[in-house]
Amino acid sequence: MFKKILGVVVCVSLFAVSGFLMAGQSKMPEPEGAVFWTYITKDNPYHKWHFFPGKECLYEGKSPHGAYLKVYVNDIAYKAASEDKPMPYGAIIVKENYGKDKKTLMAITPMYKVEGFNPEAGDWFWAKYGPSGKVMAAGKVKGCIKCHSVQKDKDWRFLHFEKK
Numbered sequence: 398m399f400k401k402i403l404g405v406v407v408c409v410s411l412f413a414v415s416g417f418l419m420a421g422q423s424k425m426p427e428p429e430g431a432v433f434w435t436y437i438t439k440d441n442p443y444h445k446w447h448f449f450p451g452k453e454c455l456y457e458g459k460s461p462h463g464a465y466l467k468v469y470v471n472d473i474a475y476k477a478a479s480e481d482k483p484m485p486y487g488a489i490i491v492k493e494n495y496g497k498d499k500k501t502l503m504a505i506t507p508m509y510k511v512e513g514f515n516p517e518a519g520d521w522f523w524a525k526y527g528p529s530g531k532v533m534a535a536g537k538v539k540g541c542i543k544c545h546s547v548q549k550d551k552d553w554r555f556l557h558f559e560k561k
């Protein structure tokens with residue numbers, strides 16, 4: 398009898414723990430500077446994601462984002478980018494901006510699409526971090542939105558993967 402109860406207890410708790418872990422993995426972060434930084438560096442580190450399709454590795458960037466860039470995308474963003482579709486909610490693009498020496502990380506500027514966050518500007522959350530995560534700007538950042546607005550018909554993004 399005791400064994401049976403123990404078995405049930407173990408099963409129920411395993412179920413609860415795995416449910417919790419799975420929920421934890423799919424839970425998306427709040428669109429807030431520090432919370433989002435923790436998510437992309439600790440909970441779901443972006444260095445393990447894909448590069449933006451067609452931009453695999455460091456490439457020479459256009460102004461104003463730094464001489465050299467690396468652009469990482471999470472699974473949701475990768476799928477949409479590969480099909481060149483507008484990105485669904487939950488999509489994250491993390492861009493690392495390097496100096497002319499190709500080595501010095503100057504800033505990290507991500508975009509994260511959040512339902513209802515800012516419908517006038519594509520529902521993107523924008524942020525700028527220093528190399529060690531200092532929040533320099535986050536939210537509905539006017540500078541980012543203004544410049545990216547020239548691409549508003551293209552999901553507010555400059556990078557688009559062209560299938561060959």
Ligand code: HEC
Nearest residue numbers: 458459490492506507508523524525540541544554555556
């Ligand atoms: C003056 C114009 C300008 C401003 C301001 C600007 N961007 Fe960009 N952004 C660009 C251009 C141009 C690209 C394409 C870069 C390339 O691949 O060479 C780009 C690319 C990106 C990308 C890669 C996805 C895409 O759109 O192609 C992200 C992410 C991004 N910018 C985030 C930001 C954030 C966050 C800010 C504000 C902190 C910001 N940008 C401010 C012009 C701008």
